[in-house]
Amino acid sequence: MDNEKDNVMDKNDHRILGKELDLFTFSELVGPGLPLWTPKGTVLREELDKFVWELRAKYGYSRVTIPHITKRELYETSGHWDKFSDELFRITSREGKEYAMKPMNCPHHIQIFDRKPHSYREMPQRYAETTMVYRDEQSGELGGLTRVVSITQDDSHVFCRTNQIKEEFLKIWDIVDSFYKAFGLSLKVRLSFRDTKEPGKYLGTKEIWDVAENELRNIAEERKKEHKTDYFEAPGEAALYGPKLDFMAKSSAGREWQVATIQLDMNLPERFNLSCINERGGKERIVMIHSAINGSLERGAAFLIEYYEGNFPLWLSPVQVKVIPVRTSHNEYAKRVFELLKENNIRAELDDADENLGKKVRDAKTNKMPYWIVIGDKEIEAGKVTLESRDSGQLGQMTKEELVKKLLEEIKDKK
Ligand SMILES: [Zn+2]
Known part of the structure; x- marks a missing residue:
């Protein structure tokens, strides 16, 4: 299912493209499995994360922040100290x-x-946080x-x-759909249930699991009627504490990746004795x-590096446009255009090295930049810039203002 089984790397493998496009690196001193994100890779991560927050905004999520370590007792209560113990980093x-x-x-x-x-x-209380977890894989x-x-x-x-449950589940499902629609992706839905032959692998009683799995099946069935999203059931793929809905996407090479997940948990609330005060003033399990x-x-x-083969859409590109003066005498005008783009929060790079135009354009293409603009005598005379696109070739001359407007619109529409 994942691509770790493939030992032969093709040119669109994210390990190759990640290096070529300078998105992430590894250090022997830091250790295996601990990626270090470069400035460009960090932009990519932040754009993906920002988009999720934009979609969450209308559903009332609050940001929370937690430390990265905890006392052993927290995981004894949650059950992770026992059931997850091989993967825990202890201090x-x-x-x-x-x-x-x-x-x-x-x-x-x-x-x-x-x-x-x-x-x-x-109720509900909705907390969200983008944060690292650590597993001794x-x-x-x-x-x-x-x-x-x-x-x-x-x-x-x-x-x-x-x-x-149902309403909240469907809201998150909407977020998942909107997020992946922006990439033109439709996802396969997997109902990940417990392996009934190995009940010891999971937390909680059979009764609780039956209720949770039925709830999920009903939600998936309702979604199927309304949105025509089909699903399939996969025993043995559940989380420790409950069944989940996993979403699978296909990369351009046809490999299937598990991406989003929504999980229903009736066990941790039991273990931590979580409740709210109901209409009658009594405690109600949540x-x-x-x-x-x-x-x-x-x-x-x-996944997205492989899906796009490194050709990210404009909104996701670490560098969105490269400004290329033909000769060093054009550098000053080019710098003004570059500054204008930056003022408008467009991620631009200025290539003012004393190199020939062909090399600079080749470099923009190798780095899979969505756009580059060329500035020479003709452009300066007309007070314009010449725009070229990775995907649609020459787009001709336009004013600086027209350029900014076009780029900002495209970024906003996530085209
Ligand atoms: Zn969780």
Whole structure:
């Protein structure tokens, strides 16, 4: 399913393109599975993350922030200390206290929810955070982003009442659909259920799992009727604490990637005794919905690098336009155009080296830039720029203002 099985790298493998386009690197001193993101790669990550936040904005999510380590007791309560123990990075403090690097964010977010009682009027509470988790994975492929030790999740936890599950689930599903539609992708939906032959692998009772899996099946069935999204069931693919809806996308090479996920959890609320105060003033058990839209930013970025073969759409491109003066005598005018683009938050690069035009244009093409503009005598005389596109070739002359307007519109529309 993932591409770690393929040992022969093709030219569009994200490991090759990531290096060529200078998006991420690895250091032997830092260690395997610990990608270091360059300035360009960081732009890519931030654009993906920003888009998720834009989509979440209308659904009432709040940002939260947590530390990356925790006392052992948190994971004993959550069950991770037992069931997840091989993947935990443990730390002992100088006073001999046991800590762990967080392998997930849920137990921390639970502690934020549980800081005070919540009335039913305040439900659901929706927390989200983009943050790294750490898992002691067995070393897999080197230099790739699909199996890493430091994983950045665009993670969210919705704490809600049982009668709010469906509505909240469908809202997140809308976010997933809107996000992937922007890339022209339709996703396959997998209902990931428990392996009934190995009940010991999971937290919680059979009864709770039956309820949660049925709920998910009903939601998927309803979505199928309304949106014609088909789904299939996969026993054995559930999370430790509950069943999930996983979304699969195909890269241009035809490989299937698991991207977004929405998970229904009736077990951690039991273990942490989470409740809200209902209409009758009594305590009512709540449920949790875990979700990640990119899945992880490492996986999301790797998938999109391969899907686009490095030819990112304008809004996602680390460098959006390169400004190329034909000769050094054109540098001053070119610099003014470059400054104007920057003032408009367009990510531009100025290539004012004393090189010939052919080399500079080749360089823009090799770096798969969506646009470059050439500035020579003709352009300066007319007070214009000549725009060329990676995808549609020569676009002719236009004024600086027309250029800015065209680029900003395209960025906004995520074309
Ligand atoms: Zn979670």
